[in-house]
Amino acid sequence: xxxxxxxxxxxxxxxxxxxxxxxxxxxxxxxxxxxxxxxxxxxxxxxxxxxxxxxxxxxxxxxxxxxxxxxxxxxxxxxxxxxxxxxxxxxxxxxxxxxxxxxxxxxxxxxxxxxxxxxxxxxxxxxxxxxxxxxxxxxxxxxxxxxxxxxxxxxxxx
Ligand SMILES: [Cu+2]
Numbered sequence: 001x002x003x004x005x006x007x008x009x010x011x012x013x014x015x016x017x018x019x020x021x022x023x024x025x026x027x028x029x030x031x032x033x034x035x036x037x038x039x040x041x042x043x044x045x046x047x048x049x050x051x052x053x054x055x056x057x058x059x060x061x062x063x064x065x066x067x068x069x070x071x072x073x074x075x076x077x078x079x080x081x082x083x084x085x086x087x088x089x090x091x092x093x094x095x096x097x098x099x100x101x102x103x104x105x106x107x108x109x110x111x112x113x114x115x116x117x118x119x120x121x122x123x124x125x126x127x128x129x130x131x132x133x134x135x136x137x138x139x140x141x142x143x144x145x146x147x148x149x150x151x152x153x154x155x156x157x158x
Contacts, residue, residue, distance in 0.1 A: 016043065016051040019151040023058070032060050032149040033067040036125060038105075038137075039074020046074045047137040049125065056139040058125065058151045060117045067114045068125075070098045070105065077104030078127045082115065082141060085124070086133065091115075092123050101128035117143045 022035040039046040044053040070080035081097035091097040098111040126138035
């Protein structure tokens with residue numbers, strides 16, 4: 001109980017880290033690594049990735065391979081998946097979800113998956129544990145025709 005209270009206090013005190021910290025790019029091999037830390041802090045009651053809920057837009061060029069590292073830092077189970085639209089429980093690309101995404105990873109667990117960004121469009125990184133996406137535990141993933149991988153805080157853009 002004391003631990004839980006301390007965790008909440010810590011979360012409330014934390015400012016969101018720059019999202020670029022969670023992106024690494026290998027331009028030569030056309031690979032981007034995106035780290036999604038579920039329940040990074042207390043933002044949105046812990047229903048966040050990297051301290052953001054619904055506020056990030058990740059962009060990856062078509063044809064690149066995306067390596068996703070999904071870490072669950074919170075006390076509840078969470079997952080990471082790429083989906084086409086709100087409420088979808090099916091990965092948009094083959095293999096684009098952590099194992100059993102509706103069940104989720106236990107606290108402290110990490111899972112990785114990779115997928116090829118084969119089709120341009122606007123997708124979501126979402127937690128598929130029931131109720132969590134509705135609680136705004138998702139961000140935008142755009143697969144662009146060209147360019148470089150990037151991540152922006154949508155609130156910071158005017
Ligand atoms: Cu979740």
